[in-house]
Amino acid sequence: MMSREHPDLLLTTSPFVKDPADASWIMWQVNFALMPIAAAAFWYFGLAALLVMTAGILGAMSMEFAVLKMASGFPGKILDGSALLTGLLLALTLPPGIPLWMAFVGGAVSIGLGKAVFGGVGSNMFNPALVGRAFLQAAFPVAMTSWPAVSSADRFVSASSSLFAFPFMTPTVDGISSATPLSARFFDGVSAPLQDLLIGNTSGSLGETAGLLILVCGAYLAIRRVFNWRIPLAIFGSVILLTSILYQIDPEIYPSAGFHLFAGGMMLGAVFMATDPVTSPLTQKGCWIFGAGIGVMAVVIRQWGGLPEGVMYAVLLMNAMTPLIDRFTQARTFGSTRSERFTR
Amino acid sequence: MNARFFHTTPSFKHGVHPDDYKHLTRDRPIERLPFPDSVVVPISQHLGRPSKPIVSPGQYVYRGQLIGEATGFVSSPMHAPMSGVVREIMLHHHPSGNMTEAVVIDRDPLSAQTLFGERRIDWRSMSAKEIIDEIGIGGFVGLGGAAFPTHVKLTIPEGKKARFFIVNAAECEPYLNSDYRILLEKREAVFEGIRVYLKALGAERAYIGTESNKADAARFMREGIPSDLPCEVVEMETKYPQGAEKMLIEAVLHKEVPSGKLPIDVEVVVNNVGTVAGVGELFLFGQPLIERVVTITGPGIKTPANLMIPIGTRLSDVVAYCDGIMDNTRQILFGGPMMGTAQRFLDVPIMKGTSGVLFLTEDKVVHREEYPCIRCQRCVDACPVYLNPSRLGALAGARLYEDMLDYHIMDCMECAACSFVCPSNIPLVQRFRVAKGLLREQQARENEKQKAQS
Known part of the structure; x- marks a missing residue:
């Protein structure tokens, strides 16, 4: 009664309760959701998958570590899950036979050029993993387009020697370099069976082949409200719409919607790349536009571009559009009409 | 799911779902707090101009008697919460954190505390x-x-x-x-x-x-x-x-x-x-506003309760009635955890606007470590008036207060839903309060200037 002042009382301002989810939890949720996909990559491509993923993650984490050490006060923490996520995502977009040093460099470039130069986590304009991949694609076009066969018999006991190529020596892809479903379709006119595309029994990048599995993992994240489900839905919608029209025009030149959705990097890109919150719009309406743009651009690049795959560039281009989309889709405030959105 | 599954439950859009912790005092009927030995009635317990005391030290007042007059239309009078003698009119700790004038009344131990002019x-x-x-x-x-x-x-x-x-x-x-x-x-x-x-x-x-x-x-x-x-x-x-x-x-x-x-x-x-x-x-x-129901709750209070408390009762008297506070109590709030105010002193009075007192223990205190905004949209989805707290927070962080007007900062009602959800622990609403205060000040200064020039 006489103690007028309680010695230990903290004076802060409201709110005094907090939703338990924090940024690190979100990143680890995504990492967690990628585990089945990484396991599928191991199942289809064996030791090579394990090694490439390790190299990519090591590259990303080393660069993150170096940046955090060099620049004091740089945002982020080495174990917040974000560098691990970037490295893993990058590795999942790489061909199984890529020399490990390239995967390592790709991881480092993802963090360095994709994130750190912009000011670190939260400030980057482009999806860091895709920046790393775009760099590798430009720097090492041959290694990035050599595809070892899927489910080879000795995949769990030996790894292709191309993995261990010495830096800047010409990488040699041994064994049979097979075609991915996209290149087979667009360059040779051969369609992979849809069930192989669904379960992932095709050649391609490590984590992109198992379409159904990616969808399930994405559904998990959507239910946990870790990412915005509108983005993948918008991508699927625009891809289905556009490719169905094209398919009606000429099924010989234009493959079906199902093929477009499940072949190549469409699923991985739509579920795990386009949904990166940092590089996608803040507004709900913006997310629909962003997703639709990715879908349309990916199909256009696939059908009329020089490359068989267009998802990476579609996502990166729409990343660049994000600030503009945000600006023009700003929601009206409560109790105002649309025309009053901008007061000055 | 209840039977109303196919009806939409009436609500607004957006908003958040904090754990409600109502079970602590839900089933505790309202108890009447015994009249304390003295009460402290601040002259400012409402929005608007403070009231003006019309009693003097030594004067006897009856429970329910007018002791302070309203000083304008947007103002409110005050009444004696119990019968007794006015001890003094003094500066006293106020729950807002300031010192304000207050009428201190010592209880008349012989009074039956019946209502004046029932x-x-x-x-x-x-x-x-x-x-x-x-x-x-x-x-x-x-x-x-x-x-x-x-x-x-x-x-x-x-x-x-x-x-x-x-x-x-x-x-x-x-x-x-x-x-x-x-x-x-x-x-x-x-x-x-x-x-x-x-x-x-x-x-x-x-x-x-x-x-x-x-x-x-x-x-x-x-x-x-x-x-x-x-x-x-x-x-x-x-x-x-x-x-x-x-x-x-x-x-x-x-x-x-x-x-x-x-x-x-x-x-x-x-x-x-x-x-x-x-x-x-x-x-x-004929009972004026001299007492109110207050929820005394939280893990830091020994016996949570819903109490009918005379306005002006010191918090320490309420704590004593509820068997004291836990040793690890770190925060005491007037109001709820979303919009309440932290208290520093146990002698602050319960006021007309005090709906609850919340005692938080060490383990319930939010420790915020700020992380960069990852643009996760949670604040945008939470804001009940459809603002963009992420953008506003960035502008406030850069002190671009005037640009915040373009993003309708003045529509913010400081409900704190954005800060509650932010996974990066960015003190959004805290920054908005500062920004709004500064913008209002600036507006007032400009008005003065214009007045002076014309």
Whole structure:
């Protein structure tokens, strides 16, 4: 009664309760959701998958570590899950036979050029993993387009020697370099069976082949409200719409919607790349536009571009559009009409 | 899922779902706190100008007697919460953190503390103006927390009309149960209050808005509605900030109060259920606002309770009645955890606007480590007035306060939903309060300048 002042009382301002989810939890949720996909990559491509993923993650984490050490006060923490996520995502977009040093460099470039130069986590304009991949694609076009066969018999006991190529020596892809479903379709006119595309029994990048599995993992994240489900839905919608029209025009030149959705990097890109919150719009309406743009651009690049795959560039281009989309889709405030959105 | 699966539960869009912790005091009936040895009645317990004390040290005052006058229209008088002798008028700790003038009254140990001038006021024979004056003289303010003078709210501006009256019993703040207990224990006073309000406003229909976590109270009220009272109970989704006026109006009547306007602009008046019950009792027994129901709760208090507390009772007296605080108590809040204010001193008085006192222990204190914004949209999805807190937070961080006007910072009602959800622990609403304060100051300075020049 006489103690007028309680010695230990903290004076802060409201709110005094907090939703338990924090940024690190979100990143680890995504990492967690990628585990089945990484396991599928191991199942289809064996030791090579394990090694490439390790190299990519090591590259990303080393660069993150170096940046955090060099620049004091740089945002982020080495174990917040974000560098691990970037490295893993990058590795999942790489061909199984890529020399490990390239995967390592790709991881480092993802963090360095994709994130750190912009000011670190939260400030980057482009999806860091895709920046790393775009760099590798430009720097090492041959290694990035050599595809070892899927489910080879000795995949769990030996790894292709191309993995261990010495830096800047010409990488040699041994064994049979097979075609991915996209290149087979667009360059040779051969369609992979849809069930192989669904379960992932095709050649391609490590984590992109198992379409159904990616969808399930994405559904998990959507239910946990870790990412915005509108983005993948918008991508699927625009891809289905556009490719169905094209398919009606000429099924010989234009493959079906199902093929477009499940072949190549469409699923991985739509579920795990386009949904990166940092590089996608803040507004709900913006997310629909962003997703639709990715879908349309990916199909256009696939059908009329020089490359068989267009998802990476579609996502990166729409990343660049994000600030503009945000600006023009700003929601009206409560109790105002649309025309009053901008007061000055 | 309940049987109303295919109906949409009335609510507003966006908002957040904090754990409600109502179970701590939910089933504890209102107990009357014994009159303390002395009380401290601050002259400023409401929005608007402070009242002016009209008593002097040594003077004997009776419980319910006027001791401070309103000093304008937007002001409110105060009454003695118990019979006793005015000790002094002094500067005293105020829950806002400032020192303000307060009337200290020592209890008369021989008094039976009966109400001064107990009477029944026949509002049926009074005009709307007379009723509103009576409420103003009774010192009534909004008991939900903002403490806006009730008679001002009831005075409809020229050319406007109040068709609907909403009783705010949403009590969306976690932990608090005072409104819930009032619904269960003061039903008749609430209905009497509604009748008075409908007459004072000339309104045609009343609604009682409450949340689904108080479904039993909603049912109890619904069953008791007198057949001649045009009143309806609306059970809304349990969501924060359902009890904010504009959100409540959207949930109950599906109307949006225009930005920068008041509920009366959509023909609605909203008042807290505690105020309505208090007004009911004013006309039933002539009791002005001298006591209120306060939820004393949280892990830091030994015996949580819902108490009827005389206004001006020191917090230390309340703590003593509730068997003291836990040793690891680190934070004491007036109000709920979303919008309450932290207290430094145990001698602060319970005020008209104190709906609850929350004692948080060390393990419940939020320690925020800030991380960069990852643009996760959670704040955008939470904001009940559709602002972009992420963008506003970045602008505030860069001190680009004027640019924040483009993003409608002035529409922010500081509900703190954005800070609650932010996974990066960015102190969004905290920054917005600062920004709004500075912008208001700047606006005032510019107005002065223009006045001086013209």
